[in-house]
Amino acid sequence: MKLILLGAPGAGKGTVAKLLTKVDGSVQISTGDILRGAVTAGTDLGKEAKGFMDAGDLVPDELIMNIMGERLLEDDCKAGFLLDGFPRTIPQADALEVLLEKIGVELDMVVNLDVPRDVIYDRLTTRRTCENTDCQAIYNVKSMPSKVEGVCDKCGSATIQRADETVEAISKRLDTYDEMTAPLADYYDKKGKLFTVAATSSDKVVEEVTNNL
Numbered sequence: 138m139k140l141i142l143l144g145a146p147g148a149g150k151g152t153v154a155k156l157l158t159k160v161d162g163s164v165q166i167s168t169g170d171i172l173r174g175a176v177t178a179g180t181d182l183g184k185e186a187k188g189f190m191d192a193g194d195l196v197p198d199e200l201i202m203n204i205m206g207e208r209l210l211e212d213d214c215k216a217g218f219l220l221d222g223f224p225r226t227i228p229q230a231d232a233l234e235v236l237l238e239k240i241g242v243e244l245d246m247v248v249n250l251d252v253p254r255d256v257i258y259d260r261l262t263t264r265r266t267c268e269n270t271d272c273q274a275i276y277n278v279k280s281m282p283s284k285v286e287g288v289c290d291k292c293g294s295a296t297i298q299r300a301d302e303t304v305e306a307i308s309k310r311l312d313t314y315d316e317m318t319a320p321l322a323d324y325y326d327k328k329g330k331l332f333t334v335a336a337t338s339s340d341k342v343v344e345e346v347t348n349n350l
């Protein structure tokens with residue numbers, strides 16, 4: 138399947154994407170994971186992106202399009218892809234359209250994960266992420282804790298609170314979402330691609346998405 142997952146930070150895009158990869162072997166492409174990997178590896182991309190990310194700001198469109206222009210050409214995308222955290226602005230969506238047309242690929246749908254703001258806020262402040270950039274497993278101290286507190290079940294690395302998950306950065310990210318990304322729902326609705334789901338449980342979202350393909 139070829140999907141975009143749209144939704145505020147904490148709406149569960151990453152969790153849903155990971156579950157969907159198991160349905161048909163489509164790959165999850167998370168621009169956030171790619172950027173965090175670059176920051177940890179200390180690459181030029183990482184150095185450029187870090188300040189924006191820590192402040193809860195978006196990384197410039199041009200950097201993101203450089204990443205995605207290459208990533209979507211990789212072989213594993215042929216099985217399908219789940220875009221998690223991209224596009225995040227109208228210019229990114231326009232550029233994606235040009236890119237997809239060039240490679241002759243059509244999106245199946247844009248899944249809009251709809252979650253009330255108070256739920257999102259609660260989820261983000263209790264979220265923990267595995268610090269191993271090859272893993273980046275996600276936990277939640279309330280709803281999905283790791284077996285041993287602070288230790289990743291999958292790889293044994295430490296689970297940490299991301300730098301952009303302080304209360305200030307979270308508020309900033311939610312404002313940025315409303316201003317820059319939320320308009321994409323309308324954008325894709327006009328193209329007849331939007332599928333909005335109440336995202337209270339990730340399993341239910343996966344069920345609804347697969348039933349709608």
Ligand code: ADP
Nearest residue numbers: 146147168169189190194195196201222223225
């Ligand atoms: P979340 O969805 O929880 O906010 P992500 O892991 O998707 O987190 O992204 C983390 C940060 O990486 C964002 O706050 C932003 O700074 C940057 N980022 C990720 N994807 C994009 C994108 N498509 N465009 C611009 N910045 C991005």
Ligand code: ZN
Nearest residue numbers: 267272289292
């Ligand atoms: Zn891990």
